[in-house]
Amino acid sequence: MSLREQLCEYGRRAVELGLVIGTSGNLSVREGELVAVTPSGVALDRLTPEMCPVVDVEGHLVEGELQPSSETPMHLAVYESTDAKAIVHTHSVFGTVVATTMTELPPVHYNALLLGGTVRVAEYATYGTPELAANVRAALEGKRAALMANHGGVTIGATLEEAFESTRLLEWLCEVYVRGLGVGKPTILTDEQLGAVVERALNPPTFPRREL
Ligand SMILES: [Zn+2]
Numbered sequence: 001m002s003l004r005e006q007l008c009e010y011g012r013r014a015v016e017l018g019l020v021i022g023t024s025g026n027l028s029v030r031e032g033e034l035v036a037v038t039p040s041g042v043a044l045d046r047l048t049p050e051m052c053p054v055v056d057v058e059g060h061l062v063e064g065e066l067q068p069s070s071e072t073p074m075h076l077a078v079y080e081s082t083d084a085k086a087i088v089h090t091h092s093v094f095g096t097v098v099a100t101t102m103t104e105l106p107p108v109h110y111n112a113l114l115l116g117g118t119v120r121v122a123e124y125a126t127y128g129t130p131e132l133a134a135n136v137r138a139a140l141e142g143k144r145a146a147l148m149a150n151h152g153g154v155t156i157g158a159t160l161e162e163a164f165e166s167t168r169l170l171e172w173l174c175e176v177y178v179r180g181l182g183v184g185k186p187t188i189l190t191d192e193q194l195g196a197v198v199e200r201a202l203n204p205p206t207f208p209r210r211e212l
Pocket of ligand 1: 024025071089090091127151152
């Protein structure tokens with residue numbers, strides 16, 4: 001699948017799963033010095049490959065008739081400071097709830113480790129600005145995900161599939177936390193408990209084959 005076809009595929013899935021509505025949210029995927037990004041003003045389930053602009057890492061338009069997403073400066077800033085090859089940004093409901101009320105999402109489930117543990121909330125700045133790009137970049141340091149105050153969430157990955165799955169996981173973790181708050185006080189996993197999970201993942205149980 002070409003980079004632009006991938007944007008169409010995951011854009012459609014993002015809408016189907018309710019992670020974005022209308023023309024909100026944007027995706028990008030990088031190959032070398034080029035970045036294919038979703039266009040501004042088109043719903044993510046209406047994309048065709050030709051609609052998706054290609055920019056270079058400095059932000060020059062290389063291909064495409066439509067304007068790149070207004071959040072492209074944020075994507076490029078993140079590519080500059082991480083090893084990411086793909087970025088997914090959505091306004092998913094539970095992620096936005098947490099980003100509107102908290103300064104971080106604490107690890108209430110061990111799968112948070114897949115995103116780097118505690119998820120930081122980047123300080124608020126107007127969408128599309130260099131300030132927002134800088135805040136997101138800082139919040140992502142050492143992480144695979146960040147929330148954006150009063151805005152939404154962003155995840156990175158080695159592939160668009162990976163970044164997309166991280167966005168689903170981020171939304172799931174935020175939903176568990178928010179629903180947990182409705183029932184009681186969610187217990188936060190300690191560093192020791194999280195360390196034990198890493199240890200366990202590195203040493204999975206083995207099941208010797210029974211001799212017949
Ligand atoms: Zn946004």
